[in-house]
Amino acid sequence: MKLFDLTGKWALVTGASRGLGQAMAIGLANAGAKIICVSSRHGGCDKTLEIIHNSGGEAQALFADFSDLAAVKALAIEALDIAGTIDILVNNAGTIARSPAIDFPLEDWQNVMSVNTDAVFVLSQIIGKAMIEKGAGKIINTASLLSYSGGITVPAYTASKHAIAGLTKALANEWAQFNIQVNAIAPGYFKTDNTQALQDDPQRNAEISKRIPSGRWGEPEDLAGATIFLASPASNYINGHILAVDGGWLAR
Known part of the structure; x- marks a missing residue:
């Protein structure tokens, strides 16, 4: 299975302290990659490190x-200093704020856009430059079902995830010539902290579950395979693609 072998590759995974990012980091590590796990606070990735180290x-x-x-x-400069090169960049860190659009606080809008979009561009720009100089690289962004639809009471998050879909395609257009593949994963409804309010709402939980053809919410581990695929040689001719991992949500 050399197509999916990541042995010796360095991967930088943001938002790796828990949930989707943790599962993505562990999946890449299990495929042989060396991982730089990133969180928003000191010690935030301790559990992720423990899991990866315990598995060798x-x-x-x-x-x-x-x-x-x-x-x-x-952060980008420090990661490059540590690894020498970053072969795989997973832009997963993100935040969400919920409020009706008419009352949505400007400071919440600016924070969501900064974390979900501006930081992704900055990291991609710096790491991407190093990838261009090397002539190879994989960038995987975390999009969302709200890269396709509008959602309710999450205008900033929706705007940021539409932006991620567009940025993914824009960078792919410019960087494919340098043997860099830029793609995104659009998770469906997963059991994470960000969706806890929906999980706890009996009506919304039932409505969401009913629409998912697979009949269940996603577990973070369900993202591992897609992440490994987009990080590996198996996806070398895939660029600017948004891969929905949603249990069939978009098909219904």
């Missing part, structure tokens, strides 16, 4: 405030 993998942790673009730039 190699990983270390960094942290940064993703609303602070200077800190994001410093």
Whole structure:
């Protein structure tokens, strides 16, 4: 299975402290990659490191405030100093704020856009430059079902995830010529902290579950295969693609 072998590759995974990012980091480590796990606070990735180390993998942790673009730039430089090269960049860190659009606080809008979109561009720009110089690289962004639809009471999150879909295609258009594949994963409804309010709402939970052809919410581990695929040689001719991992939600 050399097509999916990541042995010796360095992967930088943001938002790796729990949930989807943790599962993506562990999946890449199980495929042989060396992982730099990133969270928003010191010690945030301790559990992820423990899991990877206990399975015989190699990983270390960094942290940064993703609303602070200077800190994001410093993170990118530090990661490159540690690894020498980043072969795989997984832009997964994100945040969400819920409020009706008419009352949505401007500071919440700015924070969501900064974390979900601006930080992704800054990281991709710095790491991407190093990938261009090397002549190879994989960038995987975390999009969303709200890259396709509008959602309810999450205008900033929706705007940010539409932006991620567009940015993925824009970077692919420019960087494919340098043997860099830029793609995104659009998770469906997964059991994470971000969706806890929906999981706890009996009516919304039932409505969502009914629409998913697979008949269940996703578990974070369901993203591992897609992440490995987009990080591996198996996806070398896939670029600018948004891969929905949604149990069939978009098909219904």
